[in-house]
Amino acid sequence: MATVTLRSMQGKWIMACTIMASAMAFIDATALNVILPSLQKSLKASGPDLFWVLNAYLLMLASLILIGGTLGDKLGRKKVFMTGIFIFILGSLACGFSSGATMLIIFRLIQGIGGALMIPGSLSLISSSIDEKERGKAIGTWSAATTLVTMGGPALGGALADAGLWRYIFFINVPIGIIVLFFLATKVKESKIETGRTGQDFYGAVTIALGLAMLTFGFLRLPAVGFIHMQSSGSIIGGSIFLFAFIIIERKSSHPMMPLSLFSNRIFSGTNLLTFFLYAGLGTGMLFISLNMVQVQSYTQLESGLTFLPFTFFMVINARFAGSLADKYGSKIFLISGPFLAGTGLLLLSFIQRTSGASDYWTSFFPGILVFGFGMSLTVAPLTAAVMGSVSDHLTGTASGVNNAVSRIAGVFANAVLGSVAVLLFSAALQKEIKTLSFDQQQKQTIIAQTANLGNASVPEGFSSIEQQKIKKAYQAGFISSYNVIMKISAGLAYLAALTALIFIQKKAITFSPDNKQSLSA
Incomplete structure (x- = not known):
């Protein structure tokens, strides 16, 4: 397929369709963090159930996104992209009608299958279709637009959850997906590479x-x-x-599905290692910020969603600009400074203790979210441009699939590993908190058993009102203690991402070419 410019009608339709489809997938992730308390209460879900609601989607996405990228390269990027959108719509509809946690987890798996075919198609269509001189700008536009919608997810999710309508976070995908399918079918041409190779x-x-x-x-x-x-x-x-x-x-x-020869490219290997560290810290940090705000700091779910608006503001203002500058000066400076600032923001957030609620937002959460958001806004577009620019055009789908898989695998491992660490830390902190209270061993074990529900831990029955207040305070103190440690770990992961960029990323990108040779490109 001949390359087009952002100014052409074909280029505009490609950008519009990829932005809407990607936002449809990403908005679920950010909105879910906010609606989890309502979802947990409505479906009577445990703490591990919540992690599986998050991980079921990420797990299927990480597992199949690699093959989704290569399918697009071989069978047609638009065709596979549209198939993924259709499956994602069906999964979203089923999620909205789920009557229990187990059912929701199963339907989240279906969403993940659709996302695995859909998400790599977005960047692959852009990279293979948009003129190389405008590719960084195009990716920056995609990053800014999808992030604007995505980061609006917490506010939307909070408003719907407070109104008892959390299921509409899934239902909203249906009309968006149908619109995208219509425009893809009528306005966008097919794009694929004829390699003569078959099989999966x-x-x-x-x-x-x-x-x-x-x-x-x-x-x-x-x-x-x-x-x-x-x-x-x-x-x-x-x-x-x-x-x-x-x-x-x-x-x-x-x-x-993952050509290991790609990793002989220093830039490709470095950017994917950076992606793993950064998105592990990002996913964990945003999840625990939301849980802390709603379940411990007494924010409403709408207030929790609105607190991320500074993050959204920076992403909209800076992402496209950073992508354009990366085209001119290279990605390295952004991939060092961006994750470093994001890590500093997470570190600031790790020192938060018990507050008076949303009225204390400006002196507690706001400074950290401000620095965190600014750092991420400098990182997203240059990182994506570096990944896609490190391979030749016929491997863009595979490269996009690998990079997206790495970011999702990072999310799966972060949720699973750090989620488990958080429960263990919570349990250890709670044991110290109740050590001086006059409860027998059996009562203490009953109290500690609730730590599996993290911030949603509820006081067991059989205690007096005074004892209940003491237990509630112990839960809050124990959760905040574990939150402080988890956020510091998240900050450390972001700092590792900055270190990775310093070591691996060069000013000039080395492009992996079809004949397995490497060539320099700006």
């Missing part, structure tokens, strides 16, 4: 799906059953074996 990496898809699922399950069960139990240690070991098998399969496959 079925065994690779199965092994990575099983590996990630077992690792996630093992870490989520760790706080409840301990490390020596087969459900935890057995699943973690089994998952590690499957991931090792995945690497072997990819080395031997004639049509791998």
Whole structure:
């Protein structure tokens, strides 16, 4: 397909469709963090259930997004993109009608399948269709626009949750998806690369799906059953074996879903390692900020959603500008300074203690969110441009799939591992809090058992009103203690991302070319 410019009608339709489709997928992620308290209460979900509601989608997305990218390159980017949107619409509709946590988790898996076909198609269509000189600007526009809608997700989710309409976070995807499908079918031309190669990496898809699922399950069960139990240690070991098998399969496959030769490119390897660290910190940080605000600091869900508006403001103002500057001066300076500032914002947020609620927002959460948002706004477009610019055009779908898979795998591991760590930290802090209270051992165990629900821990029955107040304060203090540590870990991950950029990213990108040789490009 011949390249087009942002100013052409074809270019405008490509941008409009990719932005709407991507926003449809991303808005669920940010809005879900805010509506989790309402969802938990409505569906009577436990703490681990909440992590599975988040992870079911991310898990399927991470497992299949690689093959989604290569399918687009081989079968047609628009065709696979549209198929993903259709499946995502069906999954969203089913999620909205879920009557229990288990049902919602199952339908989130279907959403993940659709997202795996849909998300890499967005960047692949842009990178393969938009003129190279405008590609950074186009990706910056995509980043700014999708982030504007995405970061509006918390406010929308909070308003709907406070009104008892949290299910509409899923229903809203249906009309958006139908509109995108119509315009893709009528306004956008097909784009694919004729490579003469057929077949798909079925065994690779199965092994990575099983590996990630077992690792996630093992870490989520760790706080409840301990490390020596087969459900935890057995699943973690089994998952590690499957991931090792995945690497072997990819080395031997004639049509791998993740061509390992791509990682011989220093830029590609570095940007994906950076992505893993940064998005692990980002996902964990945003989840625990929302839980802290609503479940401990007594924010309404709408107030919690609105607190991220400074983040949105910076993303809208800076993302496209940063993408344009990265075209001219290279991505390195942005990929060092952006994650460093994001980490500093998360570090500031890690010192927050018990506040008086939303009235204290400007002196508690606001400074950290401001710095965090500014750092991310400098990072997103240059990072995406660096990834997509490090490979030749016929591998853009695969590169997009790999990078998106890395960011989702980071989210899965962060939610599973740090979610488990948070429960363990909460339990340890709570034991210290109630140590001086006059409860017998059985009562203390009953109180501690509630830590699996994190900030939604409720006082067990059978205690006097005075005792209930003491237990409630202990829960709040214990959760905040675990929150402080988790946010510091998230900040550390962002700092590791900045260090990775310093070590791996060069001013000139090395593009992986079809004949397995490397060439320099600006």
